[in-house]
Structures are given as C-alpha cells and as structure tokens.
Amino acid sequence: MxxxxxxxxxxxxxxxxxxxxxxxxxxxxxxxxxxxxxxxxxxxxxxxxxxxxxxxxxxxxxxxxxxxxxxxxxxxxxxxxxxxxxxxAPPAELVVSGPTSPAIPVRLTSGIAVDVIRSARASLLIASFAAYGIPEIVTELRAAAERNVRIDLLLERTTASARAFGPLGEHVRIWHRAASDDRTSLHAKVIAADRHTALLGSANLTGRGLSRNVEIGVILRDSGAVGRLVDHMRWLTGPDGLLHRA
Incomplete structure (x- = not known):
C-alpha cells in the first residue's frame, strides 16, 4: 500500500x-x-x-x-x-507529590504537569475536583492558548475551582455538571495533551496537591489508551454527557 x-x-x-x-x-x-x-x-x-x-x-x-x-x-x-x-506502547511512568523514596525512580507531579501542558499542539483536556494556588499552571495554559491550543477544563462546580482560571478569560472553555445534579461529583484528575500524553493521579490542581501532599499518579504515552480517555472525557461534554458549558 x-x-x-x-x-x-x-x-x-x-x-x-x-x-x-x-x-x-x-x-x-x-x-x-x-x-x-x-x-x-x-x-x-x-x-x-x-x-x-x-x-x-x-x-x-x-x-x-x-x-x-x-x-x-x-x-x-x-x-x-x-x-x-x-x-x-511505552510503559506508564510513576509520578509523585511530596517526599520521594529510593524504592523506584519517579518524577514530581508539578514538573510533569507543566511538561504535559507544554507538549500540547492542538488540544488540552484537564479535569480536577479542586483548583487554587497554581499560578505556574495558569501561566502555562495562557502560553498554550497563545499557540492556539484548545483548552477544556472539566471542573467540580461545588469547589468553585473555576476561579483559579479566571485570569484566562475566554481562552479556556469551562465545563460543570448541572447545578440540579446532586447525585455525582467530578472527582477525576486528568491532564491530557492532544491524544498522545496524559497525566492521571490523585493530585488536584492545587499548590499542595502538585507539590507537598502525598499523591501518586502515572503518566501515559500510549496514544491508544490516551485517545480512548480523551474520547470518554469529550463524551462527558457532549449531548449525552453530564457536563455543561459554564
């Protein structure tokens, strides 16, 4: 062929x-x-x-x-x-916040989060339950927007996490579950760049979550797995999903 x-x-x-x-x-x-x-x-x-x-x-x-x-x-x-x-397919790489140990080579969540955002060329899809105290992340998102990266933020409404991204204005699209939906919460923590790289873990997008709390995560560079994750998160913002544009 x-x-x-x-x-x-x-x-x-x-x-x-x-x-x-x-x-x-x-x-x-x-x-x-x-x-x-x-x-x-x-x-x-x-x-x-x-x-x-x-x-x-x-x-x-x-x-x-x-x-x-x-x-x-x-x-x-x-x-x-x-x-x-x-x-x-490359293996998953471990990521931690807080203290590191000699048990296994790992990278810190704060640095990986920046690396993943910088690697995006077309789209960024980010989900977090809480978000505050992250000026470096906001700066990186602004830089991504300036290179015409589409940025979607899937955020938990009850934690007022959207406030952390207020300086970005219309450069980002924010999604919440409906105010009338009290059956669920958006608890996922994801940073996905295009369809090639994703950071998954327990850390919220907060200063403590990315640096001081004891948090564990993985970074995926398997485009098949990352693509399926992105498809699922995009479905959540679609006509049949539970998230709505803020």
Whole structure:
C-alpha cells in the first residue's frame, strides 16, 4: 500500500479499543468495497468524537489509492497495525507529590504537569475536583492558548475551582455538571495533551496537591489508551454527557 492509507489504518488501530477494533475488522471482512453500507452501519453504531470523520477519510483513501484491495485485506492490515502498536506502547511512568523514596525512580507531579501542558499542539483536556494556588499552571495554559491550543477544563462546580482560571478569560472553555445534579461529583484528575500524553493521579490542581501532599499518579504515552480517555472525557461534554458549558 502507498499514499495515506497505511497511516490512516495505523491511526485507527491505535485509537480503537480491542472490542471495537475486532468489530470493525469483522465488518471489513464482509465489505466488498469502500462504499459498503456495512461500514455506514458500523460507524452509526459507534459514536465517538471524530470517529465517523476518521472512518470516512479512510474509506476515501481506500477508494482513491487502492480500490483493488478487498475489505478482508484492510482488516488484516488493521489487525497488523494494532498488534505492532501494542508491542511499541511505552510503559506508564510513576509520578509523585511530596517526599520521594529510593524504592523506584519517579518524577514530581508539578514538573510533569507543566511538561504535559507544554507538549500540547492542538488540544488540552484537564479535569480536577479542586483548583487554587497554581499560578505556574495558569501561566502555562495562557502560553498554550497563545499557540492556539484548545483548552477544556472539566471542573467540580461545588469547589468553585473555576476561579483559579479566571485570569484566562475566554481562552479556556469551562465545563460543570448541572447545578440540579446532586447525585455525582467530578472527582477525576486528568491532564491530557492532544491524544498522545496524559497525566492521571490523585493530585488536584492545587499548590499542595502538585507539590507537598502525598499523591501518586502515572503518566501515559500510549496514544491508544490516551485517545480512548480523551474520547470518554469529550463524551462527558457532549449531548449525552453530564457536563455543561459554564
């Protein structure tokens, strides 16, 4: 295969969780060509941000670059790309706040949070239960906005965490659960850069959480896992999710 098709197959293989990937391969096996309605039905039954566009782009490249290939051939290529990605996925890296020990090499949460924000080129998705006392993070977010990074902040309404980001004004989009929803709280702590890197852990976006409290986290650089995490968080801000624009 030449052109865009190999890269598009690899990208799709990285994005899809194993069950969806197997289901797509099954539909491809039965598809005679890129215009098969089987692929339309698969796309309609798997709503996720940007997934339909990604599949449409793949089908267009298939039609333009390799119409002689069967759906079965693409299914095999997709499976091969996914297996190769599994073998290449980097391990999770431990992150801590508070005191470190000689037990295992770790990095401090405050430094990692800045690194992840700086690595974003298109989007940042950040979730935190509490947020205050983080001027360095606010400065980094301002710099990200200045390089045209889209920034979405998913914040717990009851902790007034949005106040920490007030200086950023319209450079960020803030999301809360509805005021009438007292059944849940937004307790996740995530910083995700594009679809390639994510910091997950127990630390809130507070000065103490990022530096002094005893907190544990991991940094993921597996684009497949990070992409699925981002898709889930984006779903929370979608029509069927529980978060609404503040």
């Amino acid at each position: 030449t052109g865009r098709l190999p890269a598009l197959l690899a990208s799709l293989g990285r994005r899809l969780p194993s069950d969806r990937l197997v289901d797509l391969q099954r539909h491809l096996h039965q598809a005679e060509n890129p215009d098969s309605p089987l692929l339309d039905r698969w796309s309609a039954s798997h709503p996720a941000a940007g997934l339909a566009v990604q599949l449409t782009t793949l089908r267009t490249a298939w039609r333009d670059e390799a119409p002689q290939l069967s759906g079965e051939a693409l299914a095999l290529a997709l499976a091969t790309a996914a297996e190769a990605e599994k073998e290449m």
